[in-house]
Amino acid sequence: xxxxxxxxxxxxxxxxxxxxxxxxxxxxxxxxxxxxxxxxxxxxxxxxxxxxxxxxxxxxxxxxxxxxxxxxxxxxxxxxxxxxxxxxxxxxxxxxxxxxxxxxxxxxxxxxxxxxxxxxxxxxxxxxxxxxxxxxxxxxxxxxxxxxxxxxxxxxxxxxxxxxxxxxxxxxxxxxxxxxxxxxxxxxxxxxxxxxxxxxxxxxxxxxxxxxxxxxxxxxxxxxxxxxxxxxxxxxxxxxxxxxxxxxxxxxxxxxxxxxxxxxxxxxxxxxxxxxxxxxxxxxxxxxxxxxxxxxxxxxxxxxxxxxxxxxxxxxxxxxxxxxxxxxxxxxxxxxxxxxxxxxxxxxxxxxxxxxxxxxxxxxxxxxxxxxxxxxxxxxxxxxxxxxxxxxxxxxxxxxxxxxxxxxxxxxxxx
Amino acid sequence: xxxxxxxxxxxxxxxxxxxxxxxxxxxxxxxxxxxxxxxxxxxxxxxxxxxxxxxxxxxxxxxxxxxxxxxxxxxxxxxxxxxxxxxxxxxxxxxxxxxxxxxxxxxxxxxxxxxxxxxxxxxxxxxxxxxxxxxxxxxxxxxxxxxxxxxxxxxxxxxxxxxxxxxxxxxxxxxxxxxxxxxxxxxxxxxxxxxxxxxxxxxxxxxxxxxxxxxxxxxxxxxxxxxxxxxxxxxxxxxxxxxxxxxxxxxxxxxxxxxxxxxxxxxxxxxxxxxxxxxxxxxxxxxxxxxxxxxxxxxxxxxxxxxxxxxxxxxxxxxxxxxxxxxxxxxxxxxxxxxxxxxxxxxxxxxxxxxxxxxxxxxxxxxxxxxxxxxxxxxxxxxxxxxxxxxxxxxxxxxxxxxxxxxxxxx
Numbered sequence: 001x002x003x004x005x006x007x008x009x010x011x012x013x014x015x016x017x018x019x020x021x022x023x024x025x026x027x028x029x030x031x032x033x034x035x036x037x038x039x040x041x042x043x044x045x046x047x048x049x050x051x052x053x054x055x056x057x058x059x060x061x062x063x064x065x066x067x068x069x070x071x072x073x074x075x076x077x078x079x080x081x082x083x084x085x086x087x088x089x090x091x092x093x094x095x096x097x098x099x100x101x102x103x104x105x106x107x108x109x110x111x112x113x114x115x116x117x118x119x120x121x122x123x124x125x126x127x128x129x130x131x132x133x134x135x136x137x138x139x140x141x142x143x144x145x146x147x148x149x150x151x152x153x154x155x156x157x158x159x160x161x162x163x164x165x166x167x168x169x170x171x172x173x174x175x176x177x178x179x180x181x182x183x184x185x186x187x188x189x190x191x192x193x194x195x196x197x198x199x200x201x202x203x204x205x206x207x208x209x210x211x212x213x214x215x216x217x218x219x220x221x222x223x224x225x226x227x228x229x230x231x232x233x234x235x236x237x238x239x240x241x242x243x244x245x246x247x248x249x250x251x252x253x254x255x256x257x258x259x260x261x262x263x264x265x266x267x268x269x270x271x272x273x274x275x276x277x278x279x280x281x282x283x284x285x286x287x288x289x290x291x292x293x294x295x296x297x298x299x300x301x302x303x304x305x306x307x308x309x310x311x312x313x314x315x316x317x318x319x320x321x322x323x324x325x326x327x328x329x330x331x332x333x334x335x336x337x338x339x340x341x342x343x344x345x346x347x348x349x350x351x352x353x354x355x356x357x358x359x360x361x362x363x364x365x366x367x368x369x370x371x372x373x374x375x376x377x378x379x380x381x382x383x384x385x386x387x388x389x390x391x392x393x394x395x396x397x398x399x400x401x402x403x404x405x406x407x408x409x410x411x412x413x414x415x
Numbered sequence: 416x417x418x419x420x421x422x423x424x425x426x427x428x429x430x431x432x433x434x435x436x437x438x439x440x441x442x443x444x445x446x447x448x449x450x451x452x453x454x455x456x457x458x459x460x461x462x463x464x465x466x467x468x469x470x471x472x473x474x475x476x477x478x479x480x481x482x483x484x485x486x487x488x489x490x491x492x493x494x495x496x497x498x499x500x501x502x503x504x505x506x507x508x509x510x511x512x513x514x515x516x517x518x519x520x521x522x523x524x525x526x527x528x529x530x531x532x533x534x535x536x537x538x539x540x541x542x543x544x545x546x547x548x549x550x551x552x553x554x555x556x557x558x559x560x561x562x563x564x565x566x567x568x569x570x571x572x573x574x575x576x577x578x579x580x581x582x583x584x585x586x587x588x589x590x591x592x593x594x595x596x597x598x599x600x601x602x603x604x605x606x607x608x609x610x611x612x613x614x615x616x617x618x619x620x621x622x623x624x625x626x627x628x629x630x631x632x633x634x635x636x637x638x639x640x641x642x643x644x645x646x647x648x649x650x651x652x653x654x655x656x657x658x659x660x661x662x663x664x665x666x667x668x669x670x671x672x673x674x675x676x677x678x679x680x681x682x683x684x685x686x687x688x689x690x691x692x693x694x695x696x697x698x699x700x701x702x703x704x705x706x707x708x709x710x711x712x713x714x715x716x717x718x719x720x721x722x723x724x725x726x727x728x729x730x731x732x733x734x735x736x737x738x739x740x741x742x743x744x745x746x747x748x749x750x751x752x753x754x755x756x757x758x759x760x761x762x763x764x765x766x767x768x769x770x771x772x773x774x775x776x777x778x779x780x781x782x783x784x785x786x787x788x789x790x791x792x793x794x795x796x797x798x799x800x801x802x803x804x805x806x807x808x809x810x811x812x813x814x815x816x817x818x819x820x821x822x823x824x825x826x
Contacts, residue, residue: 008615025636033611122785141783145760150737151684155665156744159676162752164667166593167582175667175674175746176590177659179578181637188603188636193782195610196454200429200787208786216763217781220446221592221599222749227487228475229749230776236749239593241570245473249570251579251588260589262574266469329566333589335580336641336651339634344562345575348631367635371608372558374538374624376615 007034007378012198013103015040016080021154022137022183022190022214023109024076029191030105031079032369033378038099038394039077041387043084043413075367079381083395084388084415087118091414096120097128098399104201105194109137112148122209133197133207135190141213154182154214161215163222168238175238185221186214247296248274248303251333252311254319260333261316263307263323268293273326282310391415428455429787433613436461436515437496438503438536439525440469442569442595443553443629445492446602447523447609452495453780453789459519459805460493460796461512464500464826467798468493477772483798484771490795491777494767498796499805500826507825509536514810517544521609525553525601527566538624548622551609553601557628569595572629577652578639584656600637601629655710663709667746668721672728674746682706687739692723769794802826 012035016027024039031037083099086092100106106125108115115121115136122134139157140147147160158164158178168175190212201207219226224244225236241250243264251260265271271293278285284306289295296303311319316332323330332338339345348368369378395401395415409415433456437448445460445468452458462468470489477485502508503526516522522541542548552558555567556575573579573591583590591597604627612625634640641652658666665678679685685706689698697719702712709716724732729745736743747755753776758764765779772794780789806812806826820826 006618008611008618010618140757141761143757143761145757147755147757150744151740151742152744153678153742155659155678156676156742159667159674159746160744160752162747162749164676164746165748167590169584169587169590174657174669176583176657177655177665177667179581179592179637179639180659181578181592181639184637185600185603188600188607189781192450192603192607192610193454193784195607195614196429197784197787199433199610199613200431203432206786208784210785211783212781213761216758216761216779219752220778220781221596222594223491223778224475224488224594225749226753226778227491227775229753231475231477231487232479234475241588241591243570243593243595244475251574251591253588260574262570262579262591264568264570266568324562324565327566329568329571331565331567331571331575333574333579334577334640336577336645339577339640339642340645342575344556344560345630345634345640347560348557348628368631370604370627370631370636371611372626372628373608373612373615375619375621376623378611 006376007032008373008376009033009035012036012105014038015099015103015106017106017108017110018076019109020183021076022187023107025184026107026109026135026137026187026190027080028076028078029187030107032380033371034376035105037080038103038390039080039082039385040087040096041082041084043086043388043415077384079383080385081390081394082385082387083391086414087120089412089414091409091412093119095395095399095401095409095414097124099394100125100128100132102398103129103132104198106132106134107137107190107194108135112136112138112142126207126209129207131201131205131207133194133201133210135194135197135210135212137186137190137212137214139214141216142211154180157182157215158218161219162226163218166222166225166236166239168240170238170240170242173237182214182218186212186217189217242300245293245297247293247300248307250304252304252308254311254314254316254332256315259316261311261314261319262329262331262333263311264329266329270328271296274323274328277322277326277328278307278310281313282306284309388415424790424792426455426790426792427787428453428790429784431455431787433457433521434519435459435521435523436512436519437523438512439523439553441473441525442470442488442492442598443601443605444523444525445470446599447525447551447553447605448496449492449494450603450606450781451521451523451609453791454784455787455790456521458496459515459801460496460498461501461503462498462798464502464799464824467498467500471798482771484769490767490769490772490775493795494777494791495793496796497801497804498798499801500799502825503536505823505825507820507823509540511810511820511825512536513541513543515805516541516548518809519545520547520549521613522548522550523553523605523609524550525605527564542622546622547616547620549609549612549616550622550624551605551612552624552626553605553629554626555601555629557631558626560628567629569597569601569629572597572601572633573639575630576633576637576639577641578633578637581639581641581652581654583654585654589654597629597633600632601627604629604632604636658710658713660710661707663703663706663713663716666713666717668717668724670724670727670729670732670745673748675724675729675732675743676746677724677743679742680706684741688736688741688743691735691739691741692720695719765791767791767794771797799826 018024435458437460471483475487538550556562579589608625
């Protein structure tokens, strides 16, 4: 099992306070791309747990993480090192500061009060190591304001920030539940921001604090209705599968039960090609109302019915192949069962699975590494560590403590 | 407030030394370019002569009157960029792109791989005159995969990732993630791949190509596929409409004047909610004894407490829930989030002055840097606004060469 990689982040040391989802996923992103990631966990257990699994495919669990559940256990902490440390104690803080002094990045997704209340806010960390970059992911940001200390989950935050108000059927104002992706969206923005801060730190020698409000990172994706409000005062409601200035655009029923095909036609040229194909089997599409984009937008219900009268005679993949031959964007609407056998997605995931241990099967179905580099590709380097698995290595080899001191830390519950 | 014609601020973003060319069309690559440009990178956006990026014709437009400088999506996604018109479908245009790529650090692209079939814009061709060049490609299906040449949009990627099959009513059509959310994900991860590859380039002392697949981002990083849950736990994700199964409650619940998101896994929070309703008897219903099994009775259980919710407005409920540390929050509409006091205190909305459009606001910084802040140095550029600078200063073309390019429709 490789312990180091030639990933682009080799040589970068990250202290990971992540818990639940956004934070651990961010730490995992660093690890997969070659950084050394040290996960700080409480010696008494309880905190620092990454949640995954049990019925919800990698988002949350009813139980504490269970090593017999490989997906949950290895979901976000694979390949990391674990240091158990009581950050409330003076000795714990001392050890922590020594670690900060030799690290590059600290990531945490506590609520905004936690790090300062431990006396480990950015002002303290930067005195220990002016090069340190601290990334704080909170729901609503570190600024004093009415939402600063909200207790929230991704789905409620999506509601609060307006994102949920546009998710639903276009003929009803009742929003539908989402796929709960605020945490990974925030983790992606945070990863980008930290990589950018590393660029500037390499140039200037100065680290900084990055305050990331998950809601503000995620609201970017509804810029379009926000701009419509700013420019026209219009307030968007649920959109169904429609998209402004684009028709047809939607999911259409195919021959199997609950089997659908996605079709989006981007311009008049694609429309002509689409119409030509559909006309071979369905005359409904010949309606002169559908000739122009405006006509299609004005008569979208009729258009969708006409298209469905054609698509329902095919399987989703049959029709996908027909449409793709004419370069029209189409693909079956996939479920988990379809994806297990999806040739394209599996070919993406199979590239870099290198780990084998008894709890971590080298199965292609773990999350792969999504950033593909022609050279220096990231990789999955190991399983999730047990709590404190790397205490000795970190305290003695990295921070220079004596063995007797480590034993005493152990006796006193510091580690 | 951004000055209309000139940049008065010193560029201080963490990427201020980075020089980038943006090629392609629509949201995903433009968002990647915006993320880089808003942190100080110089991003030159190459656009089709005449009509420009299709963002410019998409809207929303003020008063719904189309105008290539006034599309809201363009005004948001192209902040801080320079605009140059160059037709990459022509040989002349592609040759000029290769010359321009000699003088930048990074090319970001979401061009379909077969857009220019006869002379593809691959990393190999673009790096001909610059062996330190980094290129980051945002693809829908992947770069070395079976469907690499297939056409795709944000809708296609959402469908292909598995995310949709879990969104919407089980008796109705599944739903996409609206407003091209998948393209925004493609943008962020394309920008990450670019910074990772730039770091690798310095280690190798040689340029390289990086890419992402939007389908994979949605399926894997965003957790859309549901595959691990199926393989390891035998759970097939289902569409549960306004609810989600798994635990109870997780749902969008009607209030007197709209909707509220109700979700909690934590028993203490659930008890505080029950307490708020004066501990009704139904709270002891055995069907609530294990909330991980309760979803199957959600219709009957909802009936116990929905009337209480419907009797109160969202703001009344939000106040009660916040005071009692219960994580239920109102579904705000876009006007309501714009009016948020919290976001005003964060100075989130950013006011811009544009020479053609006038004043407007855009969503602001996705992150606050203490030293090298996100900033808008200039509004979205007018089509071809930086042609002179690009063709004369960068590529060293003289006036008659420029005229020839215009005559051939290359710029």
